């Protein structure tokens with residue numbers, strides 16, 4: 001019996017021992033561990049009423065070498081944890097229907113989200129949770145952006161975001177939904193839910209000007225709306241409704257910057 005060839009590191013492509021890597025980092029899961037250290041993961045079916053699935057210790061896959069794991073940790077995860085989890089830049093509960101949020105380090109914010117999209121796309125064949133993140137053609141661009149030090153263009157992998165809230169309009173961090181792929185405003189996109197927010201990552205070779213009104217802006221500000229948990233079962237519709245509201249609000253002077 002011959003040994004299976006070991007795949008290279010997904011980021012540097014070198015043949016090196018692989019770490020057990022998170023796609024969505026642990027600090028985005030931690031608020032949702034219950035007393036038995038299980039994270040609650042909802043699938044589309046679960047959100048529509050069947051039993052939610054539970055996941056031990058988050059999802060890990062053999063993906064990155066030690067150095068790349070460290071690189072992602074230093075350039076993406078540590079800044080994101082500091083600017084988003086340790087020092088929240090957004091209001092919770094989300095009393096206002098929309099808020100504009102400026103992350104303390106917009107370049108690192110973009111880099112973090114690209115790293116999640118990259119890891120999910122690279123892990124597509126390793127775990128069924130990421131099976132919908134088919135972005136093979138964009139992996140080389142993602143690798144270059146993540147390995148380099150230049151800021152990532154806001155128009156290359158645009159990001160949109162909204163809070164998932166309960167009846168009190170408080171964010172629900174305890175929700176992880178395996179991503180789905182959709183065409184949104186004419187461009188392929190992947191819709192993730194984790195850390196209390198829905199995240200839409202566009203991943204296309206062209207850019208639609210409509211996206212410019214709803215995405216994280218070139219100056220780093222991001223328009224954040226809110227969606228009730230009960231609506232999450234219809235992932236695509238939720239995304240479209242959010243974008244419709246934000247798009248409308250963006251062209252309306254009523255969407256004030258806090």
Ligand SMILES: [Zn+2]
Nearest residue numbers: 009012065068
């Ligand atoms: Zn590597």
